[in-house]
Amino acid sequence: MGTLLEVADLSVRFGGVVALDRVSFQVEQGQVVALIGPNGAGKTTLFNVITRVYRPSQGTVLVDGRSVLAIRPHNVVRHGLARTFQNVALFRSMTVLDNVLVGDHTHTKSGWLQASVPLPGAVAAESAARKRALEMIDFVGMRMHADRPVATLPFGVQKRVELARALVSKPRLLLLDEPAGGISHEEVDAMARLLRRVHTELGVTMLLVEHHMNFVMGISDRVVVLDFGKKIAEGSPAEVQRNPAVIEAYLGAA
């Protein structure tokens, strides 16, 4: 057990707007950590820094002791990081299977020439990739939709497909941006059960952004609270719920 993700003294400014203000926290290996806070608190900005979409104005992000800022964006996945998006960023015209295969392609270690000419080695690699992709689609319970174009599927199903696509790269750290956002009550419960299985069966460490408080409190080991770009609280779900600063941020001054 060690520290998998270490965010230290991280600030992000967009012009005069301070989106993140000297935020520090850690995610230990094997933990499920939730990042909560009112809208505009900087949660998604933080995800975007970790996955190299934005550059921070100051501070560091270490994954397994290595700075992600030194990693080129398309190599982030090779360092064991995967994420899902708030509004689902799937390849809409492609099938569920093809979507998950894109997530897997970093495992298929052939060069692009090999990958474009159907030589025996490449064919074997491709069928192994299909097998891994189908297993992951099975894991999220979407086997019956494997050959359907993503655009034809309901939003809740798309969320699971995106999860499968992220998981197939065998990440050590999975970033989930509102996994329970925009789906029905029953789907929220099912998603919580699924994420618990991701944690226990696949051993994936998770950092998640979520507004759905029951969901957060039921699944997380630790909760980090942001408000206006600053960390205002951190602790177990029970501790955070009792914290006066958190209550004030959510409900306004009493």
Add this chain to the structure above:
Amino acid sequence: MQEFLQLVLSGIATGGIYASLALALVLIYNAMGLVNFAQGEMAMLATFVGYALITRGMSFWIAFPVTLVLAFGGGIVIQRVVIKPVEKAPVLTLVIITLGLATLVNGLAGFIWGYLPRTFPSPFSSDSVDLGGVFVSYRDVGVIAVTGVVLLCVYLLLQHTTVGLTLRAAAHHPEASRLLGVHVSWMLALGWGLASAVGAVSGMMVAPVLFLEPNMMQTIIIYAFAAAVLGGIESPLGAVVGGLIVGVTINLAGAYLPGVGGDLQLAVGLAIIIVVLILKPNGLFGQAAVRRV
């Protein structure tokens, strides 16, 4: 009836040529969301390169694949040198850049080879074969076969290989692809190379009919636009089907509609663009753009 079948078949042959160039347009449209106005001129330049190889004694069937490989490399170089530095510029800027590129390539070809039309050797005999009363020229059959094989190869590459999969992914959703480990920038370059090679096929196939000169592709590109718009500008399959429909329609219109022969055929191509954009803006195979906000 026999004349009709003959017209349809030669329409399919020219349609295959339009389809190749339309597919090139669609590949770039998918990669960067804009029409590459230089596509026809790039195809013309590639055809001149093929011409240079053939006049230096290379046989057509060796010069053809060599030209495609050179066009592929040239497309990648153009993307890296001209397009990549302005990748994040507004679409209008990029459109102006492709228009500038078209003028530049046209002028370059004129500077090197001049504007006198040259005969381009046809790889197919000009004889016809009699199929139950329908006379089919070997040229038409040959063009259909060549464009058919090329389009099939592109289809297999895009739909059944890992490179094709990541190429489509990168074009579709660059940000998500990057996060999944796709080297998006190089995939876009690969898309340009592929488009350039497919476009070169149309140039090499049309040059024996039209005479080779720097402005050779300027009518062809209009038909290719019509084909791409008709098929749905984002759909590779649509580009091919659109190309065939445009080829056959123009051939039939030229023969049966009084006064449409010759130069007025181009007006049919433009009319197709306008009618499709009014009646079915997403084309035959296109999907309406839906955005979650």
